[in-house]
Amino acid sequence: MFIPRKAIALAIALIVTLPASADENLLGYVRGAETLPKGASEFYQWFTQRSDKGAGHYSALDTKTEIEYGVTDRFQVSAEVNGLAINTHGLLIDGYLPADRKTGLRARSIEFGIKYNFLSPAKDDIGLSAISSIEFGRLDPHSGQAKSEVEVELEMQVQKYFLEGQLVWVGNLGGRAAREKRKFIANLPDGFDWPVEPEMELQTRIGTGVSYRFAPGWYAGAEVLRESEYETEVGLERWSTFAGPSIHYAGQKWWATLTAFRQMRGGGEQYAGQADTRLHLIEKTKNEFRVKLGYNF
Secondary structure: OOOOHHHHHHHHHHHHHOOOEOOOOOOOOOOOOOOOOOOOEEEEEEEEEEEOOOOOEEEEEEEEEEEEEEOOOOEEEEEEEEEEEEEEEOOOEOOOEOOOEEEEEEEEEEEEEEEEEEEOOOOOOOEEEEEEEEEEEEEOOOOOOEEEEEEEEEEEEEEEEEHHHOEEEEEEEEEEEEEEEEOOOOOOOOOOOOOOOOEEEEEEEEEEEEEEEEEOOEEEEEEEEEEEEEEOOOEEEEEEEEEEEEEEEEOOEEEEEEEEEEEEEEEEOOOOOOOOOOOOOOOOOOEEEEEEEEEEO
């Protein structure tokens, strides 16, 4: 068993036993437009399990530990530490998976962000916010190998309440730009492609989702997310569309969200011998499972 899964099991247990807060993430991947009130703080802990590339064995655990602070009622800042544990064997992919690898949880990157709310979902007809962030990474999220990375992200969020807040719709549109440089690896298989020159990548993402309150504090939702990645020499290099259900519980201080995400379609680059050609399985997996916990203070 992949040992870091114990952390996911603990998080699921917390969902059952802890009360939740009114300022929460209703969905696992698509983000809302709300911001924290002035002087308020929120602690997040995320666990994301990624698994199955269609051959060999691949599983990875991503963690996010984040603090957000409301500078004003419309402007908030955040800082986070991201972690990675990985277990892969029986699958080599040129340029992406150079060797079997199994590691425990390690720090992968740090990130700093800001969020500004232009229109309030609660006070205006529709909510509108923007997020900007910069991330400094030291590990490749796909292989666990050493790689330096600087990534900048910009995203817009819209949010609309229906049925006096019982039904919530959210939408996201954004992109990121990253400069990456892999570290040299000795004794690679003959002819294996592992470029160590700096690379630039551009990615766009568009997502939407709805969440419905079916009982006090309980929400059921569904979301879909499409990501496309571009490189200067080849243009559109890969794309993927994920979708799945979410369940959310909220109270006064704590909230928790579970999301099961499955890749519905994908395209672009494929690895040699890939069986399912309808999916993108070089950088993505078939399945993702996310647990999010939040605490307001």
